[in-house]
Amino acid sequence: MLFDTHLHTTFSTDSRMTLAEAADAAEKKGIGIIVTEHMDIGYPEKNAFVFDVQEYFSQYEAKRSENMLLGIEIGMMLAQHQPAQTIIDEYPFDFVIGSIHFVDEQDIYQPSFYQEREKSETYGRYFESMAECIGRYRGIHTLGHIDYICRYAPYENKExxxxxxxxxxxxxxxxxxxxxxxxxxxxxxxxSETVHSLLPVYRRFAELGGKMATIGSDSHRPEDVGRGLGDALALADAVGLQAVYFKNGKPIKMK
Incomplete structure (x- = not known):
């Protein structure tokens, strides 16, 4: 079964999609889903991009099934490693995404991160921070959207x-x-443009010993659930990565 392994419902600050809406959209497309709410500890706006994990499980645990699993997207920051690690260790997530949304405690979304800085400087530090965090965080199953910075970078060529x-x-x-x-x-x-730029990245991951890919729409709206799964599967196959989803922290092959 195909799984959309990255989506956000109302426990995420920037999503209004309900769990019922996400589940209904997935059922219509014949796919499974993993809910991965945002947890960016240290976000500068009070109570933004964090959520009550106990309440999350209280509301959603009864809905968990073979086709609907529960995960989290951890915004990895070195300064917030310990409280984030505690959450990863203490709760029974099926799946944990480790993502970089902040670099040196600066929000990549904000224009100020790029101000008076060349692309090589911002992208270089972005990847350096990513490598540092991967080495520190335990219990992460996948590295989220390696091209996240491309969404917001102001350069003519963002890729x-x-x-x-x-x-x-x-x-x-x-x-x-x-x-x-x-x-x-x-x-x-x-x-087509982003596949062209990302293909050598994923191929190099496989060359260096990487085995698996997860596929996620990062959807915040029902109409986006399951978007582009076929194209992503084709990309994984082209570079020799096995597409998987995670249940109880264990990878399961997608067919």
């Missing part, structure tokens, strides 16, 4: 250029492979 950035990207991929992480293929901005 990851592996040939020019390999000195920063290879340590990320090597560390992820050593830790037996999957690499997420995030379909939110997956198109």
């Amino acid at each position: 990851i250029e592996y040939a020019a950035m390999r000195e920063w990207i290879d340590p990320v991929l090597k560390k992820a492979a050593e830790c037996e992480l999957a690499m997420e293929i995030n379909t939110r901005r997956l198109n």
Whole structure:
């Protein structure tokens, strides 16, 4: 069965999609879903992008099934490692995404992160921070949206250029492979242009020993659930990565 392994419902600050809406959308498409609410401890706005994990399980545990699993998206920051690690260790998540949303405690979403900085500087530090966090966090199953920075960077060419950035990207991929992480293929901005730039990144991950890919829409709306899964599966197959989803922290092959 195919699974959309990355989506957000009302426990995420920026999502209004209910669990029922997500489940209904998935059922209509004949796929499974993993709910992965945002947890960005240390977010500068009070009570934003954090949620009550106990309440999350209280409300959603009864809905958990073979086709609807419970996960979390952890925003990895070195300064917030310990409280985030405690959450990962103490709760029975099926699946944990480790993502980089902040670099040196600066929000990548904000224009100020890029101000008076060349692309090589911001992207280089982004990947350096990613490698540092992978080495610190335990219990992560997949590295989320490696191209997240491309969503918000103000440069004319926002895409990851592996040939020019390999000195920063290879340590990320090597560390992820050593830790037996999957690499997420995030379909939110997956198109012919982004596939062209991401293909060498995923191929290099496989060359360095990476085995698995997870696939997620990063959806916040019912109409986006399951978006682009076929294209992502084709990309995983093209570079020799096995598409999987996680249940009880264990990878299961997607067919």
